[in-house]
Amino acid sequence: MYWNDQKYNTCVFNSSSSYLDMGATNTADTDKTFSNLTFTNTNVEGMVNCGIRIFSMQDTRKITIDGFHVDSWNKLNQSAQESLFKAFTNADGAPVSIGNQSTDHKGLLLHNYTVGGTPIIKSGDNWSSTELGRLNFDAGLWDNWDATADGQATGDAPTLELSGINDGETAAKRDLPVSGKSNAASVRISVNDGDYSEVPVTSGAFSTTVNLPNVSNTVRVTAVGDNQVMTVKRYKVYAFGTLVGSLNDPKGDDNGPGSYVYPSDSAFNKGSFDLRTFSVYRDGGNIRFVTTVDGGITNAWGGNGMSTQRLNIYLGKVSSSKARSTAATTAELPGTNTFTEGAWRKAIVADGRNNGARYGSGVYEPGNEPSKSADVDLSVVQGNAIVASVPSDALTGIDLDNTGYQVSIFSSAEDSEGIGNVRPVFSKDCWDGLNSCPSFVHNYRFGGGLGNVADTPAHDSVTTDSNAIDIISGNQSQADLMSLKKQQVVLPFVTFAQQDTDNPGGEDGGNGTTPGGEGPGESPASQNASGTTDKHRPAQKVLASTGVSMASIIAVTMLLLAAGGISYSIHHKNEN
Structure with missing residues (x-):
């Protein structure tokens, strides 16, 4: 098999x-x-x-x-x-x-x-x-x-106490100091199941530095007694690089304009489309875009880390409030039914199922038919964090500190299910089985939009409603921006400086934090936001436990x- x-x-x-x-x-x-x-x-x-x-x-x-x-x-x-x-x-x-x-x-x-x-x-x-x-x-x-x-x-197991390392944390840099105490003669440390490094114990204490080569790293520390009995401690430690800045989004707004409802199938677990934080990191020759959602990402259909989510990140110039009325709108990628306020310079797509598709994961250039210019390396860590890694040279000329970001999440589609690998959002009546809509809509499509199933390339009778389930909108109302009454849904770019000033509020005051939970198969953990930053405040990582x-x-x-x-x-x- x-x-x-x-x-x-x-x-x-x-x-x-x-x-x-x-x-x-x-x-x-x-x-x-x-x-x-x-x-x-x-x-x-x-x-x-x-x-x-x-x-x-x-x-x-x-x-x-x-x-x-x-x-x-x-x-x-x-x-x-x-x-x-x-x-x-x-x-x-x-x-x-x-x-x-x-x-x-x-x-x-x-x-x-x-x-x-x-x-x-x-x-x-x-x-x-x-x-x-x-x-x-x-x-x-x-x-x-x-x-x-x-x-x-x-027999008796040796003692082992660790400091300087916490399970589920994000390290400030890739070289991580680790120290501790043990009554064993030495301890051995392995990273990502690689070769052990022996660390001597002197007067009951030891210290060393380990290198974290990957985004997700497992550090194993083992003390072996004279009787060969072991005490083992394992830590999951994440390393994204140097933080550029972060954006937050309120909890519970994964309903588009306020009316969208989740498909009934368990693959679409509640909260897994609810954007909470977005962070950008510089990491050597890579830029890492880390986006968290409130619920666990279950990857029910065996994609590359995720199956049902499709994340779009647009980089563009922010329009001032005075210029918004005259800013030219620009269509986002095909199938989104969404526009940006002004032109976007790069679009980054993270999709776990459609790497070989026309609009699979990648970096895209604007145009009538947007073209892919670089690959995206996708991983999902801690059960709810989507990490899209892009080569730095693919973003040459973009000031990551000051550019505007439009972050949206969609329902991922196979080629035959919607334009641009985006599943359409149908009307609530269609979702309820009315208007001759087939039963798969209720199980596998979001409802609460405007259209019904149609024999068109879009598979949707109405395409003025955005197919985004949640967006990061800064200090503007998501419900107003995505109103079903609009002929075009136009979304703003948000900067890190705006986030620091506006601090949009959610149920938790808008700081994007909620009590930690568990990702699939992992220990409860929360992101450590004390890492090195360029100049912007970090956002805490949101975790959810998700007959x-x-x-x-x-x-x-x-x-x-x-x-x-x-x-x-x-x-x-x-x-x-």
């Missing part, structure tokens, strides 16, 4: 989500219990894409995988190889109950799980998602699973490879 993204049932051991809505997490039946299941001696010869995906949709007790041996992972990226363990809720939000493995031994046990002959141990340094074991189990289930092996080291029987969908996927196969046995007995 060769998938290029995370599926639900393509591993060796699978407990899939409901086929009725694969992305939904509220389909559990908490009145039922699944228990006492053991898999023994499972051997995978050759490469495989992933090991375990368990989406618990019933109360779960005593699941054991004993003797699971994988030769190697295939050549997909690490996120496609991750094992997952998640607890779902019922329709009322009540979570299923998972047995406690740490104290009661009634949860999920992986015993003698090996990859390439190396035992994967929870108390060791090789189990997590970016390490050999590829386990990305939900942080909230930490006490509900264990990974052990025959002959593993036992099928489990027994009927637990399965062992039989991967028969040329070199051999899998042997297994299943024991299922009633719980006493």
Whole structure:
């Protein structure tokens, strides 16, 4: 099996989500219990894409995988190889109950799980998602699973305390000082699962500097006692470069002119189109545009980091309030149904699904048929931050400190679904199934606009309403700018200086901050805005947490490879 993204049932051991809505997490039946299941001696010869995906949709007790041996992972990226363990809720939000493995031994046990002959141990340094074991189990289930092996080291674990590094932070620069205390003779530090660097411990203390080469970095610090027992701490640290400036946007305005409503399908989770912050960083030969949304980006359809969102960033000159009435309007990219107040010089598109399309991710030059002049490297970090990295020479001549920015988010379309890879927003009646509109509109299109489904290139009977779901509008009212009464939706450019002066307010006073939450599979974290800046105030990163029987969908996927196969046995007995 060769998938290029995370599926639900393509591993060796699978407990899939409901086929009725694969992305939904509220389909559990908490009145039922699944228990006492053991898999023994499972051997995978050759490469495989992933090991375990368990989406618990019933109360779960005593699941054991004993003797699971994988030769190697295939050549997909690490996120496609991750094992997952998640607890779902019922329709009322009540979570299923998972047995406690740490104290009661009634949860999920992986015993003698090996990859390439190396035992994967929870108390060791090789189990997590970016390490050999590829386990990305939900942080909230930490006490509900264990990974052990025959002959593993036992005894007291060494002490380990760290300072100068925090999980989920954004580092001020790429060289990060790290220090701490331990009663071990030395500690070892690895970045992004690379080679270890041994750091001596003197009088119980140590210090060093690590380099963070990527946007998203995993720093692992390990203390090993004389008895070979380990204490391991892992940190996710982000490095974007030197901050140029930031813009904020109020929470809860992901409704266009005030009337737009989300599609009903769970791939379009609420808040995932709600722009909160926009920041620009200089990073060597790259410029990084970092945009956060209020909800988690789930990437339900296996795009490059995201599937449903399409981000447009326009760079242009800001019109003064006196000149706005005479400023020439300029059409944004095709399919947006949107214009800018004055001319834009560059358009940056971040789209996770349409790299090969005419208007896929890239830097575009203005014109009757905008042309692509550079590629964009797209990544999604912390579950809700869209990072679009552009070569610096693609923006030659643009003063990033003082230029104006128009940031808009759209619903991403395949080539046949809308002009310019933008999905149209239909009327609320159409979204409700009236006016002979097909059922897919309610599930997969935004509603609240003006038009109905039409047999035209735009697939929309009215194109005066903007297809933007949310915009950054500075001190101007988004509802007024995007009013359905207008024949043209014309949006302003906003500068960092305007942001500092105007400070548009939202429910949290307009500073763009809300309490932190969790991205998929990651620890709660918030951006550290104390990094080096050119002259503008940074914006804090916004984070958001974002009736099928489990027994009927637990399965062992039989991967028969040329070199051999899998042997297994299943024991299922009633719980006493």
